[in-house]
Amino acid sequence: MADPRSEEAVNYVTSIQSPVNPIIETHTLTRKFKENRAVDSLDLTIQPGDLFGLVGPDGAGKTTTLRLLAGLLYVNEGQATIAGFDLATHPEEIKQRIGYMAQAFSLYGKLSVLENLLFFAEIFDVSRTAQKARAERLLAFAGLTEFKNRRAAHLSGGMQKKLALACTLIHEPPILLLDEPTTGVDPVSRREFWNILTELHLNGTTIIVSTPYMDEADRCSRVGLMYEGKLVVCDSPANIRGQLQGDLIEIFPEDWHAAHRLALTLEGVIEAQTYGEALHLLVDDGTRRLSQIQSAFTKNQLAYKTARIAPIRMEEAFISLIRQMERG
Ligand SMILES: Nc1ncnc2c1ncn2[C@@H]1O[C@H](COP(=O)(O)OP(=O)(O)OP(=O)(O)O)[C@@H](O)[C@H]1O
Numbered sequence: 001m002a003d004p005r006s007e008e009a010v011n012y013v014t015s016i017q018s019p020v021n022p023i024i025e026t027h028t029l030t031r032k033f034k035e036n037r038a039v040d041s042l043d044l045t046i047q048p049g050d051l052f053g054l055v056g057p058d059g060a061g062k063t064t065t066l067r068l069l070a071g072l073l074y075v076n077e078g079q080a081t082i083a084g085f086d087l088a089t090h091p092e093e094i095k096q097r098i099g100y101m102a103q104a105f106s107l108y109g110k111l112s113v114l115e116n117l118l119f120f121a122e123i124f125d126v127s128r129t130a131q132k133a134r135a136e137r138l139l140a141f142a143g144l145t146e147f148k149n150r151r152a153a154h155l156s157g158g159m160q161k162k163l164a165l166a167c168t169l170i171h172e173p174p175i176l177l178l179d180e181p182t183t184g185v186d187p188v189s190r191r192e193f194w195n196i197l198t199e200l201h202l203n204g205t206t207i208i209v210s211t212p213y214m215d216e217a218d219r220c221s222r223v224g225l226m227y228e229g230k231l232v233v234c235d236s237p238a239n240i241r242g243q244l245q246g247d248l249i250e251i252f253p254e255d256w257h258a259a260h261r262l263a264l265t266l267e268g269v270i271e272a273q274t275y276g277e278a279l280h281l282l283v284d285d286g287t288r289r290l291s292q293i294q295s296a297f298t299k300n301q302l303a304y305k306t307a308r309i310a311p312i313r314m315e316e317a318f319i320s321l322i323r324q325m326e327r328g
């Protein structure tokens with residue numbers, strides 16, 4: 001063992017502490033559709049092994065970003081490196097290293113589950129000897145073995161998504177770009193899909209996944225919030241939640257229209273968001289404001305079921321950040 005004070009030891013420690021090269025890096029990446037800057041001077045850094053969630057309102061530029069990274073769209077300005085290759089000069093090398101699942105992916109409905117996998121294996125030049133074994137392994141991984149002879153068109157929505165993911169994985173790419181892979185899928189299938197993603201993440205695959213579901217964003221190692229083509233926040237879910245000042249009070253009023261109106265007039269209430277039957281009030285100080293809000297509701301004869309201080313979730317943080325953007 002080297003003397004801990006020796007230069008050798010210091011070099012060793014420095015080398016293990018030095019940051020690894022990003023696996024994806026973009027500088028001022030821009031894509032325009034006429035005058036619309038769908039992706040606008042995007043600077044994005046993804047580290048190897050990240051499970052990166054891309055969130056943002058409709059039209060924010062998530063799909064365009066993923067399509068640019070997948071080499072499917074022409075870049076107007078800026079540059080990107082993926083797995084050490086420049087997107088402009090080495091698109092073929094990049095294509096071998098990424099798996100891209102489009103928002104509206106297409107399977108071949110008339111082909112069976114297994115035939116779809118083998119079809120994508122051919123497209124990605126997977127050797128004939130490796131094809132069968134990989135397909136069987138992916139079928140097991142995606143829980144589709146017993147359906148392997150069923151036509152893809154006859155699978156449930158959730159199973160189709162899992163098959164699409166399996167097809168995306170057939171050439172064993174180290175980087176996955178998944179565009180809303182679980183949208184419209186029932187909660188049980190969503191959970192199963194995310195268990196698969198988590199397993200891939202634990203095995204070292206780098207994943208960028210766009211999602212409209214905030215519980216999914218919460219499962220990511222980092223989350224990027226896009227707004228009007230730009231990345232406006234990029235951090236761990238915990239740090240993004242932590243960006244919201246104050247506390248959250250959850251209240252279930254009988255008449256939430258009236259409750260919402262009243263809440264916005266009360267001292268210390270920064271913001272009000274509605275969630276189904278619940279009213280979520282962002283306040284400066286939860287302990288201090290809870291009793292004041294309860295008294296105000298009683299005084300105004302507004303009945304409510306429960307009122308409590310609740311933990312801030314990604315959902316509240318996301319909506320609050322978007323509102324801040326909209327206010328400019
Ligand atoms: N092929 C295209 N031609 C013209 N405009 C486009 C095209 N694709 C996207 N856009 C525009 O670019 C902007 C970004 O769209 P994009 O699909 O990337 O958003 P998104 O964040 O994926 O939205 P969603 O959550 O609805 O999927 C939008 O204003 C959209 O209308």
Ligand SMILES: [Mg+2]
Pocket residue numbers: 062063064103179
């Ligand atoms: Mg999209």
